[in-house]
Amino acid sequence: MNTRASLWLGVLLLALSLLLCAIGLGVGSTGLESVWRMWGDPVAHQIIFDIRAPRTLGAWAAGALLGLAGAVAQGLFRNPLADPFLLGSASGASLAVAVSLAVLGVSPFAEAWVVRLGLTGAAFVGAVGAVLLTLTLAKGVQHTLRLLLAGVVVGMVLGALTSLITIAVPQTLQAMQAFILGSTGFVGWQSLGIMLLSGVLCLAVAWAFSRTLDALTLGEHTAQSLGLPLRPARMALIAVVALATGTAVAHTGLIAFVGLAAPHLVRAAVRTTYAQLVVLASLMGGVLLLAADILARGLIAPQEIPVGVLTATLGGGYLLWLMHRRAG
Secondary structure, eight states: OOHHHHHHHHHHHHHHHHHHHHHHTTOSTTTTHHHHHTTTOHHHHHIIIIIIHHHHHHHHHHHHHHHHHHHHHHHHTTOTTOOTTTTSHHHHHHHHHHHHHHHHTTOHHHHHHHHHHHHHHHHHHHHHHHHHHHHHHTTSSSOHHHHHHHHHHHHHHHHHHHHHHHHHSGGGHHHHHHHHHOOOTTOOHHHHHHHHHHHHHHHHHHHHTHHHHHHHTTOHHHHHHTTOOHHHHHHHHHHHHHHHHHHHHHHHOOOOSHHHHHHHHHHHHOOOOHHHHHHHHHHHHHHHHHHHHHHHHHTTTTSOOOHHHHHHHHHHHHHHHHHHHHHO
16 A cells, blocks of 8 residues: 555645635625625635635535545445445434424424424434434344445435425425525535535544554455454444435535545545555545635636536446446
8 A cells, every 4th residue: 555645645635725715715795805805805705714614615515524424334334335324314404494494484482492403403414313223224243245236225215204294385396496406605604614514523533443444445354354343333423424425414414425426536546455545535636626615606606516517427437437447
């Protein structure tokens, strides 16, 4: 494994992150004008420090969470096409948001409860609840194939229930569309703090169990023969995937392909162990989502493209190219 190349890649990704953060502060409906006037104009100062700064940093943090979750999921399931939404978290979050929106408009008591909890909290609870349901159906974490199949079933069923709710309560459709397409526009300083805290915790746990992920690449029997505690390691790593994905989805909606592409791009650049991969995939995910968010804000300014649409388009193209290259 090339440790020096991994170090240089990490430095490059950090530099790109800082550059993109600086660019992000100048991208918006008022352009760079707010940056030049932010120290003398209270309105410009509010635009930069209360809107653009937390949104820019929040996009990076959400991307880092998705990149980390994608790297752990691919190692845990020994599948290069595994993504953070594989255990049904995306469908669970969508269902919880749809239920919250539907209840918000029909019951005063429920409205007060939903306002107190917030759609962000509902999305997080839904994402984690879907993962717990997947674990229940799979009867634990012992069988990887059973876990994958349970995740697919849970995702399909919860997705169908979400569609039924939007059909039954049409007024929720517009708000649900914004959540499904993904947006970083509602990220504030509090959301940023939650995502950073969750990211540090998840990264620490993933790094602690990185040796198990390395062993799993050689097969479960080999990992068992090395005397590694596979059951508690799987539980901890699934908790990382659930927490990282749930936190990102709760604050930015459903953003596709970042968690899938980030580990692939790191592996294409360097050969590394999982102890380094989880860190590099986090940095790569942050760079990818922040770059996509800047493009989404700037391409047709002052209007915006939903960042989830942009990541799905670019990520789908990358996946097709990757499949074509491997087939060749």
